[in-house]
Amino acid sequence: MEFTYATLIGWIIAVFLGLLALIVLWKIYTNKIDLQYLIADEKGYASMSRFQFLIFTFVIAGGLIYMTLRAVCGAEGAAFPAVNSGVLVLLGISGGSYAIGKGLQNQADAQQAKAGDQANG
Structure with a gap:
């Protein structure tokens, strides 16, 4: 796989969105976000x-x-x-x-x- 800036930006965005998802899941788990x-x-x-x-x-x-x-x-x-x-x-x-x-x-x-x-x- 060839390294390009588009690949780097894509991975940065994917990691950022993954971290956001983990934060949201953690807040749901600790009942800081109510899904009732x-x-x-x-x-x-x-x-x-x-x-x-x-x-x-x-x-x-x-x-x-x-x-x-x-x-x-x-x-x-x-x-x-x-x-x-x-x-x-x-x-x-x-x-x-x-x-x-x-x-x-x-x-x-x-x-x-x-x-x-x-x-x-």
């Missing part, structure tokens, strides 16, 4: 839109990291990945479904609060 509501709403109910958004993000990020590391390590036929419109559409659909779900949940909560106020008043 990662895929649940504020009431504790599971949210399919949050779960979908999480999975899509991890799958796409993992694939891009894998392809980038292959290109940095000089694997034959490997190239830096191009983020095409299909990837952006998947992330957009996932993020949009989360945002719409959040909006519908807030609207339902507001209607319940209004109905409760009318019943009490």
Whole structure:
């Protein structure tokens, strides 16, 4: 494998991201980062839109990291990945479904609060 500045920069970035990941995992392990509501709403109910958004993000990020590391390590036929419109559409659909779900949940909560106020008043 031939040494290039691109290879060096790639390894520096990979090590930096790896260290960040280890710090985050350590904070999760020591309960400094709470994952209680990662895929649940504020009431504790599971949210399919949050779960979908999480999975899509991890799958796409993992694939891009894998392809980038292959290109940095000089694997034959490997190239830096191009983020095409299909990837952006998947992330957009996932993020949009989360945002719409959040909006519908807030609207339902507001209607319940209004109905409760009318019943009490």
